[in-house]
Amino acid sequence: MSDRGQSAPVRVALLGCGTVGSEIVRLLAEQADDLAARVGAPVELAGVAVRRPHRHPELPSELVTTDAHALVTREDVDVVVEVIGGIEPARTLLLEALKAGKSAITANKALLAEDGATLAEAADASGADLYYEASVAGAIPLLRPLRESLAGDRITRVAGIVNGTTNYILSAMTVSGASYADALEQATRLGYAEADPSADVDGYDAASKAAILASLAFHTRVTAADVHCEGIRAVTAADIAAADVLGCTIKLLAICERIPGSDDGDPESVSARVYPAMIPASHPLAAVDGAFNAVFVEADAAGQLMFYGQGAGGAPTASAVLGDLVAVARNRVIGGRGPRDSSYASLPVRSIGGVPTRYHVSLEVADRAGVLAAIAGEFARHQVSIAAVRQTGGGAVDGNGGARLVVVTHTAPDAALASTVEALSGLDVVYGVESVLRVEDLGRSVSALGVTG
Amino acid sequence: MSDRGQSAPVRVALLGCGTVGSEIVRLLAEQADDLAARVGAPVELAGVAVRRPHRHPELPSELVTTDAHALVTREDVDVVVEVIGGIEPARTLLLEALKAGKSAITANKALLAEDGATLAEAADASGADLYYEASVAGAIPLLRPLRESLAGDRITRVAGIVNGTTNYILSAMTVSGASYADALEQATRLGYAEADPSADVDGYDAASKAAILASLAFHTRVTAADVHCEGIRAVTAADIAAADVLGCTIKLLAICERIPGSDDGDPESVSARVYPAMIPASHPLAAVDGAFNAVFVEADAAGQLMFYGQGAGGAPTASAVLGDLVAVARNRVIGGRGPRDSSYASLPVRSIGGVPTRYHVSLEVADRAGVLAAIAGEFARHQVSIAAVRQTGGGAVDGNGGARLVVVTHTAPDAALASTVEALSGLDVVYGVESVLRVEDLGRSVSALGVTG
Known part of the structure; x- marks a missing residue:
């Protein structure tokens, strides 16, 4: 029992009252009786810090303040809920709250991915709770x-679709064969994409979440800067069609993997990365639409x-908050406290070049004897093993006497794959590299196509 | 901090050392360093109670005992893990442990569903933890x-596939068109079904889990005896085919629902039930195979x-344990404790007769004018609204001049549906009721078929 006794209310300061904050206010009122029964004490709103009070006529005026700094350290506040977003002033406010012994709840993925360690240390120092379930996957x-x-288990991989905007766009491209531009336009019109969609379509939002997931899953510290990040702007309708031929679907994935140490003395490490990838259509993630x-x-x-x-x-x-x-x-x-962040493992983060991946490469090539040998030789020179080769459209591509060649590799270090593609584009039998996409089996085999190499 | 200091080991008594217990012993050893880092103290095995020590040569002999009662109250034991299963002696042992202030972890769904309240009260009385994640869905x-x-949310429904044996059998019937008997034989041969499969195929295992899920989801107490339970023995290959026509798949579901109070003064209540049901093939649960x-x-x-x-x-x-x-x-x-069971809501459990459901009824009927009118009249008399009617096989069924009629209803109280079916079987134009299955939309509409009634 705390010194305030079981029935003294727990008082909450809310920072920010936009889409999420206003729902929190609503649910706190609507669910008040249930929350009190579950907590063992009433949960009360002590104050709401907003920038423009006149925009919140629905809030009781005595609760509204523009002075967030004063609110988070107020004597009568027990818990601070931050739903402002962004790095500052959110970080300073949360640190002030934690230092004052208030427990903190935040949905702020960008801040956690950039500087979660500082928040966790502040919580540890004061013995306060720091929870952030809402920061990833709503x-x-x-x-x-x-x-x-x-x-009590050893997590080896976390791979997910953690950005709804890009999943909506890729789903729309898959269902209708639409171009990226048309699907983005549709997503914007329907409110699934923001006016400036960069944070979503360039993968930064997913990268923040990958950093948080990798840190928790592997008991280490991974920041947004550690996450290799590629967005979906370059995905074409042709890529979607090529995935279909392979029995795959393209999804923007956040992938966090534990990479075992090697016999050569490489230590165990982790990888956190975000990119569009082909995944088997039979995988449960492939069916996650919209x-x-x-x-x-x-x-x-x-x-x-x-x-x-x-x-x-x-x-x-x-709900998560x-x-x-x-x-x-x-x-x-x-009078207890929840589990604290655990980062004892201190695993190094492997840069993308050293991460084992697979490539699906689509090339425009000369349509004559010896082309496959030249191309296969380039893969071999980079020690990349070919899983399958398929030729389409012989003699008809762009009317230049070329053909289209699709190569799917076995797993190799990403750097070797990237060097191979670079070398291929320098071959005179290769007219152009049309697309390069990674293939993620996620534990299921991707069907071989055409000739197996 | 506890009085034993952060680095004093947490000592665990394990009750039972079968399939699950031996994995716990293995993981405690293999993951010892990680567990210690995550807990903040080493986690040590203090003893393992088994009935036949000679069957466990892999265990250090000094840890093995046949006296479980002495083990659970031993001074040097902090936590008791029960993986014996069944009601007794598991219940007595857990109560002795909790009364002695030991925290308890159990995977025992049967015991929790029959008498979870007694365990929860014992834990509350001594301030010890009672956790049971492994009891449902592994x-x-x-x-x-x-x-x-x-x-912080209000759960309205929990519906799931919580028994692997029956899901394996129904999946096999769906994929291959096999009969129930053949699919069961295959499941037994491959080790997915036990020699005596009753607890699985009659739905009792799922019913225990439904009781646990409903209690947690709705903050109330639901016991196994409160759960309406039907198994899958009566599901036929014809039922599977009929589901397919409707765009559905048959799954054994555990369903826990919150039923709002009515204007007539019926209080808010909950329903917990287990039966095979048709669900839309487009629902994520439909794709859960094997x-x-x-x-x-x-x-x-x-x-x-x-x-x-x-x-x-x-x-x-x-892993869950x-x-x-x-x-x-x-x-x-x-020095804290986890959330205790919360059953403040004390909601009444609605008996199956009062639960709104939908039926898919397959009838063998006379193939002559007026039959549909007679049958539709019987539904109307019981105030059951028909969603769709489809006739197949006119004149050819069993060579008796009959036809097959499929009726899909709208939602009605289960008792009204059951009475309707009973009345139908008394009509002289009805030669037989071939099958009755419930249809669960789970939030998606089930396509109407044939004539819409």
Whole structure:
């Protein structure tokens, strides 16, 4: 029991009152009785910090303040919920709150991915709770399972669709054969993409989430800067069609992998990366359409797990925040604290060049004898093994007497694959490299096509 | 900090050392360093209670005992892990452990579904932890998300495939058109079904899990006796084919629903039930094949969520137990305790007759004018609305001049549907009721067929 007794209310300061914040306010009121029963004490709103109070006539005026710094350290505040987003002032406010012994809940993926360590240290120093379930995959309970349910297991991979905007665009391209530009236009019109879609389509949003997931899954520290990041702007309708031939679907994946140490003395390391990749159409992630999120987890003992749900939106995100709030408030009432961030493993992050991947390369080539030998020789010179080769369109491509050649490789270090592609583009039998996409088996075999190399 | 200091080991008594127990012993040794880092103290095996020590030559002999009662109350034991199964002696042992202030972890669905309240009260009385993630859906983190991640939300439905044996059998029938008997024989041969498959195929295993899920999801107490339970023995190849016509797949579902109170003064209630049902082939649960488990959750704010993974087996179940063990051990080290069972809502359980469901009824009828009118009249008399009617095989069924009529209803109280079917079987134009299956839309519309009634 805390010194305030079981029935003293737990008081919450809310920072930000946009889409998510206003849902939190609504649910705190609507669910008040249930929350009190679950926590063992009433959960009350102590104040809401906003920049423009006149835009929030729905809030009781005595709760509204523009002075967030004063609010987070106020004596009568127990828990601070941050849904402002961005690095500053969110970081400073959360640090002030944690230093003052307030528990903190944040949905701020960018901040956690850039500087989660500083927040975690501040929480440890004061013994306060720091929860952030809403920062990745919205309402899907994902971080708590990784941090707690799988705490007795050894997670080897986390791979998921964690950005709804790009999944909506890629789904639309897959279903209708639309171009990237047309699918983006549709997503913007329907409100699935923002006016400036860069953070989504260039993969930065997914990269922040990958950093958070890798840190939790592998008990180490991975920041956004450690995450290799490629977006979906370059994905074409032809790529989507090529994936289909291979029995695959293209998804923007956030992939976090544990890479075993080698006999040569390379230490165990982790990889965190974001890029569009071909995945087997039979994989559960391939069926995740539209703005939904899903994350696939593999662990030594648990095997394969998948978590699926809504990754964004006011109400789903608020659900995740309130789940954290119940936990934090309950810890306040019974005088305990939740599990802290665990980064004891301190694993190095492997740069993309050293990560084993597979490539699907589409080339425009001369249509004459010896072409395949020249190309296969270039792969061999870079020690990249070819899984399958398929030629299409002989003599008809662009009317220049060329053919299209698709090569799917076996697994090789990404740097070797990239060098191979660079060398191929210098061959005189290669008129052009049309596209390069990675293939991620995710534990299922991708059907070979055409001639097996 | 506990009085034993951060580095004093947390000592574990293991009750039972079969498939799951031996995996726990293996993982405790293999992951010792990681577990210690995550807990903040070493996790040590203090003893293993087994019935036949000579069958466990792999265990250090000083750890083995046949006196489980002495082990669970031993001074040097902090946590008791029960993987014996069954009601007794598991219940007495867990109660003795909890009363002695030991934290308890159990995978025992039968015991939790029959008498979870007694265990929860014992844990509350002594302030000890009681965790049981492994009791439902094996390695899938499901109970912790329900109990914690969604604690700030209002769950309205939990519907899932929670028994791998029956899902394997139904999948095999769907893929190959096999009969129930043949699919069961195959499942037994491959080790997916036990020699006596009753607990699985009659639905009792799923019913225990439904009781646990409903209790957690709705913050109330539901026992196995409250769960309406039908197994899959009566499902025929014809049923599977009929489902396919409707764009559906047959799955054995555990369904937990919140039923709103009515204007007539019926209080809000819950339903927990297990039966084979037709679900839309487009629903994510329909794609869950073989021995996998998956659970679909709907909540007011979070929307639709799905959890997927391996629901049984030694290693997956051990993963769930060890996740609980890390949580419990961490609570010991930092002197806190985890969330307790919350059953404040005390909602009544609606008996199956009062639960709104939909039926798919297949009838053998006379092939003459007026038959449909007679049958439709019987539905109307019971105030059951017909969604669709389809006639097949006119004049050819069994050479008796009959036809087959399929009726799909709209939602009605199960009792009204059952009475309708009983009345139909008394009509002289009805030669026989071939099959009755429930249809569960799970939020998606099931395509109407033939004539819409």
